[in-house]
Amino acid sequence: xxxxxxxxxxxxxxxxxxxxxxxxxxxxxxxxxxxxxxxxxxxxxxxxxxxxxxxxxxxxxxxxxxxxxxxxxxxxxxxxxxxxxxxxxxxxxxxxxxxxxxxxxxxxxxxxxxxxxxxxxxxxxxxxxxxxxxxxxxxxxxxxxxxxxxxxxxxxxxxxxxxxxxxxxxxxxxxxxxxxxxxxxxxxxxxxxxxxxxxxxxxxxxxxxxxxxxxxxxxxxxxxxxxxxxxxxxxxxxxxxxxxxxxxxxxxxxxxxxxxxxxxxxxxxxxxxxxxxxxxxxxxxxxxxxxxxxxxxxxxxxxxxxxxxxxxxxxxxxxxxxxxxxxxxxxxxxxxxxxxxxxxxxxxxxxxxxxxxxxxxxxxxxxxxxxxxxxxxxxxxxxxxxxxxxxxxxxxxxxxxxxx
Numbered sequence: 001x002x003x004x005x006x007x008x009x010x011x012x013x014x015x016x017x018x019x020x021x022x023x024x025x026x027x028x029x030x031x032x033x034x035x036x037x038x039x040x041x042x043x044x045x046x047x048x049x050x051x052x053x054x055x056x057x058x059x060x061x062x063x064x065x066x067x068x069x070x071x072x073x074x075x076x077x078x079x080x081x082x083x084x085x086x087x088x089x090x091x092x093x094x095x096x097x098x099x100x101x102x103x104x105x106x107x108x109x110x111x112x113x114x115x116x117x118x119x120x121x122x123x124x125x126x127x128x129x130x131x132x133x134x135x136x137x138x139x140x141x142x143x144x145x146x147x148x149x150x151x152x153x154x155x156x157x158x159x160x161x162x163x164x165x166x167x168x169x170x171x172x173x174x175x176x177x178x179x180x181x182x183x184x185x186x187x188x189x190x191x192x193x194x195x196x197x198x199x200x201x202x203x204x205x206x207x208x209x210x211x212x213x214x215x216x217x218x219x220x221x222x223x224x225x226x227x228x229x230x231x232x233x234x235x236x237x238x239x240x241x242x243x244x245x246x247x248x249x250x251x252x253x254x255x256x257x258x259x260x261x262x263x264x265x266x267x268x269x270x271x272x273x274x275x276x277x278x279x280x281x282x283x284x285x286x287x288x289x290x291x292x293x294x295x296x297x298x299x300x301x302x303x304x305x306x307x308x309x310x311x312x313x314x315x316x317x318x319x320x321x322x323x324x325x326x327x328x329x330x331x332x333x334x335x336x337x338x339x340x341x342x343x344x345x346x347x348x349x350x351x352x353x354x355x356x357x358x359x360x361x362x363x364x365x366x367x368x369x370x371x372x373x374x375x376x377x378x379x380x381x382x383x384x385x386x387x388x389x390x391x392x393x394x395x396x397x398x399x400x401x402x403x404x
């Protein structure tokens with residue numbers, strides 16, 4: 001185990017820092033897209049643009065799984081750095097922002113959802129809404145099973161799941177015998193040696209999508225969310241256990257073109273299958289199983305390609321990377337509320353989606369970055385957005401943590 005910790009401290013994965021930054025940045029155009037497509041969301045544009053849906057599907061299978069995998073690598077580095085204080089530090093950096101987000105940042109999303117969805121309008125005003133929100137329970141149900149409730153974490157479910165997986169990891173390291181842990185880790189590393197890293201995770205994700213998702217679709221409610229725990233737990237554990245292994249990462253680099261072609265082929269076939277039944281009320285179950293299988297193939301192939309290209313790029317440390325790595329978590333906490341508030345208040349202007357959409361994206365990036373500039377300068381506010389209470393002093397390059 002000491003060798004494992006030593007190897008992690010020696011690795012510096014600036015490629016994964018960039019992957020994390022860019023994957024979080026992708027959330028902004030994706031959630032702006034949710035405002036325009038036909039899928040349910042908190043607020044909706046009066047002019048839907050269903051042509052965006054194929055573009056949304058282009059990133060939907062892999063975007064969050066990629067973040068959980070990178071988080072698994074980061075968790076391995078953190079545990080190596082703080083073996084005794086790991087859970088305390090993880091809880092402080094995740095649970096405090098989660099609670100602050102649920103009670104301060106997220107409520108405007110629920111409020112404007114009520115304003116737009118309640119028949120005849122919602123007239124309690126924001127402070128009246130907050131009083132009901134803090135009481136908890138359903139605030140309003142548009143239909144059975146379609147309720148706005150509070151308190152809620154909305155997009156911050158990622159933080160709750162990440163802390164839960166960190167807790168499970170801490171418990172496994174504390175409760176399971178060392179020999180069991182070493183055996184499980186060795187088995188996974190052997191399976192992922194050579195080209196195994198290309199296919200075994202893909203098989204697991206395909207099985208989860210085909211066998212579990214139809215019976216337990218995504219809910220993001222933590223307790224009743226078997227499919228998401230299978231897919232995200234798998235990639236989180238994979239990132240954690242392979243953090244110190246060179247071989248699998250080199251295989252991803254070597255086969256990056258191959259995996260990109262496979263991801264795009266699976267995407268094209270999946271879209272073709274959806275379009276073949278575009279006018280049907282229901283897609284036959286056999287075809288649906290094929291579509292979900294292609295979803296799982298695309299999911300891992302895209303992740304493998306992205307990690308492979310990042311590894312090949314092999315970027316170095318830079319002031320820009322240090323700035324963005326620190327900004328990304330406050331940016332994530334803020335971004336969806338900013339989108340919802342902006343979208344609601346832009347409606348009276350009746351802008352065309354071709355103009356309004358890019359404006360929403362640009363304004364969200366600008367407001368979130370301005371928000372970060374304020375947050376990082378206020379000592380008591382920093383921990384509420386996952387930052388250290390005091391800004392870290394400039395370190396020598398070799399002392400910088402390996403990943404965000």
